[in-house]
Amino acid sequence: MSTVSPVADPNSPAASVAAAAADPAVGEAGFGFYVHVPFCVSRCGYCDFNTYTASELGAGVSRDTYASIVRAEIRDAASRMSAHEGRKPEVDTVFFGGGTPTLLSAADLASILAEIDDSFGLAAGYEATTEANPESVDADYLAELYDGGFTRLSVGMQSTASHVLKILDREHSPQKALNAVEYAHKAGFEHVSLDLIYGTPGETAADFEASLRAAVDAGADHVSAYALIVEDGTALARRIRAGQVPQPSDDVAADRYLAAEAVLSEAGFHWYEVSNWARSEAAQCRHNLLYWEGGHWWGAGPGAHSHLPGVRWWNHKHPSTYGAALAEGLPAAGHELLSEDDRYLERILLRTRLASGLPLSLLRPTGRRAAEQASADGLAVIEDGRLKLTLRGRLLADAVVRDLTS
Incomplete structure (x- = not known):
């Protein structure tokens, strides 16, 4: 029996989710779970994601209790998906993003993945990915993560040039990201992705080419490369306005993209989405393909977005507000019906x-x-x-x- 009561307000997010869950198209193009982990040790200067350092969390929120809160949302999602003639599709892909998901213990991440399996069911051959900052993982951590059911690791390398990492306010050394790939392979991960950012002020063409070649030589089978975007309200935007660093150049970004295509294609990678290259079809990120090909997903955690047929909704952003809202029902801050x-x-x-x-x-x-x-x-x-x-x-x-x- 579902624990979800009929919703009284037909215009509420909960009513729209209930109607969408009953649509027979749910899961036809795949069904995924996105889990947002909003914790970071420090905030990178270019980042405008929904992340919080310890000093920004406030009372009632901690890493220690976070996994249990997210597991409660997953159980609530399963109840809502099966209520009112809806159905629960098996989960094909899971993606943990942030923030830094690997600031939680490997046991906590595995417990959330296990909850998805218990509440929905993981499909045969499922993909489960977590993002990781290089300084937040070691060999033992990744071995425990692999044993907990994760199949894919996405490491935020960004660059192998120390001065570029400094501009980006990254905490890790260039070697840390390469070590993470080695540890992941030893743990049993077949698929490891490295993320790069290009066009950072002060980055040279040689810097970016060296980063690309390091990613290839490290044995990653997937590379994502994104042009640096200066977002309003970030520390980097303030530094640019103050004239401390120059504005990134569109022409330079185009040159860097061409370099990525040249180096990666020469190394046997093939682009499958404008900003993503993989050594093989099996190495492609199936979760992101779910987004790009029009699939459906449930987003758990503060600020996470979800999509079911004809409706999109998003959770309250601050972890404490999210937790309080979840205790009362669907933790949605808003929703939209898609025309x-x-x-x-x-x-x-x-x-x-x-x-x-x-x-x-x-x-x-x-x-x-x-x-x-x-x-x-x-x-x-x-x-x-x-x-x-x-x-x-x-x-x-x-x-x-x-x-x-x-």
Whole structure:
């Protein structure tokens, strides 16, 4: 029997979630879980994610109790998904992000994964990934994590240049990230990803190429490379406004992207999404593909976003507010009902970025004409009924999407 009572307000987030959970389309394109762990030892200067240092948490919140709170949301999610003629799909992928998930003990992370299995069921061959900062893991920790059911590790390396890490306010040495890959492989992880940031003020072309080659030589089978974005309200934005460091250059970012494609493709990696390369299809991040291909997921933890057919909602951001709201019911701070135009825009935006391409059948007539123009302009090719970006098109992906959806 479900413990979820019928909702009185038909316009509430809970009512929208209940209606979406009953949609037979739930899980048709896969179902995932995102678990947000909002703790960080210190805040990186470029980061605007929903993260908190110990001094920012306030009363009633601690790492020690966090896993039990998230497990309670997972149980509540299962109850809501099965209530009112809904159904609980098996979970294909799980992704722990942050923050720094590995500031929790490996046992805590494993207990959350076990709760997902107990409450929903993990599908055969599931993928379970956690992000990790290099300084937060060692060989014993990763061995315990692997034994706890995790299948994939994503390490935030960012750069192997010490002066770049200093600008980014990263706490680890360049070698720490490479050590994490070694420890992960020894623990049994088959798939290990390294994240890079390019275009940091002071970074040279040689710095970035050295980072790329270090990632390849370390034995990672997946690399994500993102241009540095200066977000309002961050320490980096304040430093740029004060003239202490220069504004990142779009032209430099384009050059760095071309370098990533050259070095990684030479090493046997293939791009499968504009910012992601993998050595094989098995090395691709299936959880992120779930997002990009229109799947559904439940986001647990403060600030986490969820998506079921036709509805998106997001949890309260501060851990203490989130915990209090969860004690009263669905911890949603807000939600939105997705119109057909919303869904159309998201389908085009996300699938255009994939190497597998955008099916032309998804496009409206104006979009098909734009696709033909993109092909004529050398930004894409049309193969097997799909629009696929060229290298130049990947550099201009946002403009291509804008034309396809205008």
